[in-house]
Amino acid sequence: MSGRARGGLLIALFVLLAAWLLAPAGVPLYDGVGFPDEPYRWVAAPAGTGPTPAPTEGSSTARMRHGTMVDGLAIASSEQAPQVQVFLPIGSLTGPAGSTTVTARVTPVAGDSASPGMIFDGNVYSLSARTDAPGTPSAGLSTAIARVGGYVQFRSPLKPGVQPEMVYRATKSDPWRVLTVFRSGQDTYGSNDPSGLGDYALAFGVAAGSPPASGIAPPAHRGGASTGPLYWLAGGIVVLLALILVGARAKGSTQK
């Protein structure tokens, strides 16, 4: 190995170490196709679904200063892929002035008290937070701050198809409220509208006049654009470029 090659390896190694130190946490697998998900875990499996392992909860702790959270909080359950993920930005959780830490938790609970015609798409998850102040009082969530960078994301147990709604209620006696929701992955749906501590869930049939047909998984739906013309386009480009490359190689060979 030449000295230049050794030098190149050393430089690349230093650059790599610097990137590891400076890159944000949670950088995913370097490459390749994502891991396959495990089957959805239910608190109370619907009829016709076999028993599943118990779903997991997620929790995370952040520092507090003068009654305000000074770190961001990322919470995820432990399934592959997580069935729930929550991010709360700096300052979104508040508590007594003497608090030094706050712990937020998402706990799976059985869906209950659905509105008429509403069917839950997965478990209901309860978001709670407690500080370490004497008496372990609950923390409060500033929705104005939480909506700036905060989000809640759920994995749907159904195959991608009809998009569910995301609903929220502060307590069991409050009615469910619809949040803005977007599709964040093949079978995940998120909302940038964390509306408080309380219960969150995906559900169908929340909007008037749109109950899903029997709650059975909708037809499978492939994401992305129609692939037929795309394959022809990609194939045509590849053939054209291959011809250019072969021609360029032949030109280079004759010149030599």
Added chain:
Amino acid sequence: MASGARESSRPAWVRAASLTAGFGAALLARVLVGGVSVARSAPAGWLFAGVLLVLSLAAGACRSSRLPRAWIGLPGALVLCIPLLLGRAAGDLGHRPAGNFLPWALTVAVVAAAEEMFLRGALYDACADWCGQTLAIIVGAVLFGLLHVPLYGWHVFALDVAVGGWLGALRQASGGWGAAGIAHVTADLAAWWLK
């Protein structure tokens, strides 16, 4: 002599530009086929790998695998696994994926190998012929970073450029793309147990 040098550099420039354009087309195809979850789409991955393989073979990359020196890809893979190994040593147990390993592994291996055959094989040779090995490493690293942005977001760009630089350095040290291919595939597959 000067005009002869320009004549021989023109095909290298054409090769490099054509390969870069082809890479862009392959990435676009992967994103369009993969849809909102392109990182998890095996068909999109296979399409991407297929396009890169065709381009690489047309450019003559298979003659530069340099198998005898490809073994340095194994310590190269070990370097890439350092963060995961440190995490495990610190007590982060992670969780084993629940799906079927073999189909996943086959897809990952094909995609990773195709990327290396292209970026550290065909494109590296074209760029090195045109403007030297250092720029060849840099171009490959930047394209490696860019290819991950549609899959995971811009926050991974810096780290993936650095990883691409390491793979490019392995290419330079070994004389062929085989070492980078071994490192890339091995690191990807190892994450099944280490993540």
